[in-house]
Amino acid sequence: MAPTKYADRSIPKISLHDFESRVDEITAQLVHAAETDGFFGLINHGISEEEIENMFETSAAFFALPDSEKAKVPFTTKNAGWEKNAQVRPSTGQPDQKESYQMQFGANMDGLWLPDSVLPSFKTTALAFMHKAQAVSEKLMLCFARGLGFPDSYFIDAHDVSRPESQTVLRLLHYFEVDRSVPVPDNYYRAGAHVDWDFVTLLFQRAGQSGLEICPGRETTTAFAIGDTWTKVDPAPGEIVCNIGDLLMSWSDDRFKSTFHRVKTPCDPEVDYYGPRYSMAFFNQPCTDACIQGPLKKYPMITGKEFTERAMQRNFAALKAKREAMEAVRQDASVALAVS
Numbered sequence: 050m051a052p053t054k055y056a057d058r059s060i061p062k063i064s065l066h067d068f069e070s071r072v073d074e075i076t077a078q079l080v081h082a083a084e085t086d087g088f089f090g091l092i093n094h095g096i097s098e099e100e101i102e103n104m105f106e107t108s109a110a111f112f113a114l115p116d117s118e119k120a121k122v123p124f125t126t127k128n129a130g131w132e133k134n135a136q137v138r139p140s141t142g143q144p145d146q147k148e149s150y151q152m153q154f155g156a157n158m159d160g161l162w163l164p165d166s167v168l169p170s171f172k173t174t175a176l177a178f179m180h181k182a183q184a185v186s187e188k189l190m191l192c193f194a195r196g197l198g199f200p201d202s203y204f205i206d207a208h209d210v211s212r213p214e215s216q217t218v219l220r221l222l223h224y225f226e227v228d229r230s231v232p233v234p235d236n237y238y239r240a241g242a243h244v245d246w247d248f249v250t251l252l253f254q255r256a257g258q259s260g261l262e263i264c265p266g267r268e269t270t271t272a273f274a275i276g277d278t279w280t281k282v283d284p285a286p287g288e289i290v291c292n293i294g295d296l297l298m299s300w301s302d303d304r305f306k307s308t309f310h311r312v313k314t315p316c317d318p319e320v321d322y323y324g325p326r327y328s329m330a331f332f333n334q335p336c337t338d339a340c341i342q343g344p345l346k347k348y349p350m351i352t353g354k355e356f357t358e359r360a361m362q363r364n365f366a367a368l369k370a371k372r373e374a375m376e377a378v379r380q381d382a383s384v385a386l387a388v389s
């Protein structure tokens with residue numbers, strides 16, 4: 050695999066302390082980060098390190114269950130449930146080396162919670178954490194609305210998690226331990242390069258479990274930023290790493306940048322972390338009936354349901370193109386072998 054080019058770029062760290070009295074200052078910082086890097090770290094956000102660690106322990110308890118138990122809550126087309134080695138990224142054409150479990154607040158989760166007899170208090174703990182993440186997200190939504198000239202509650206109303214139309218997701222992720230003695234195959238990522246298609250993502254990482262890499266600012270010149278310059282974002286205790294998603298990019302008429310990121314597979318015993326990696330991503334998704342259009346009306350208005358469907362279709366089309374390209378390379382290679 051061609052060696053990745055790296056640069057030590059720092060992402061802005063934004064503190065939410067004294068939110069009510071500092072809201073305009075925070076808005077300016079968030080808007081600047083969204084217009085440039087598309088990534089920022091949040092501190093003093095109101096979720097304690099203990100609460101985050103408690104949710105990580107809850108997540109580890111879920112993933113420690115036998116696969117036969119987790120398979121009772123399988124991933125569905127409603128973007129909820131458990132999958133293992135099943136998410137193929139268009140950037141790599143290969144499945145991510147991980148398992149994940151996606152939870153939502155509303156009707157899309159019907160039948161997808163394990164009973165308390167299997168995992169005591171899991172649902173209560175997860176929902177309490179999801180409401181905490183939602184409260185942080187609503188602060189960001191207020192600021193982004195103000196920055197774009199919308200009423201303060203505009204994005205908050207469009208992402209109302211108390212409504213059955215809610216599509217917001219907390220995704221628990223577990224990347225498997227990697228064997229140091231086996232060389233990393235080409236195109237093998239814990240999570241291949243991608244942009245998120247939500248409004249804004251809140252990513253929780255666990256101290257010491259590095260691997261996240263970002264390519265800030267949409268300054269990419271190559272497909273999926275592979276070949277561009279990447280920056281490592283190591284987990285800082287208690288910090289939430291946030292990135293703008295495609296939804297906010299289009300809802301801001303492309304003023305705010307959704308940004309490529311990935312999770313590298315460890316390959317350098319000197320610096321990389323080979324153990325199991327746990328992370329949690331809170332994806333703010335619009336209600337299915339939300340009407341999405343930026344202040345400059347650059348794109349036609351669409352609903353939250355249509356936006357989600359189109360994002361999934363784009364992903365499937367890119368994936369199909371990637372697989373066809375890989376198949377053509379394989380056929381060329383076998384022809385070359387046959388004639389040599």
Ligand SMILES: O=C(O)CCC(=O)C(=O)O
Nearest residue numbers: 222240245261312328330
């Ligand atoms: O696990 C991580 O650090 C990143 C996960 C991610 O980017 C995603 O699930 O969209």
Ligand SMILES: [Fe+2]
Nearest residue numbers: 243244245310
């Ligand atoms: Fe992501």
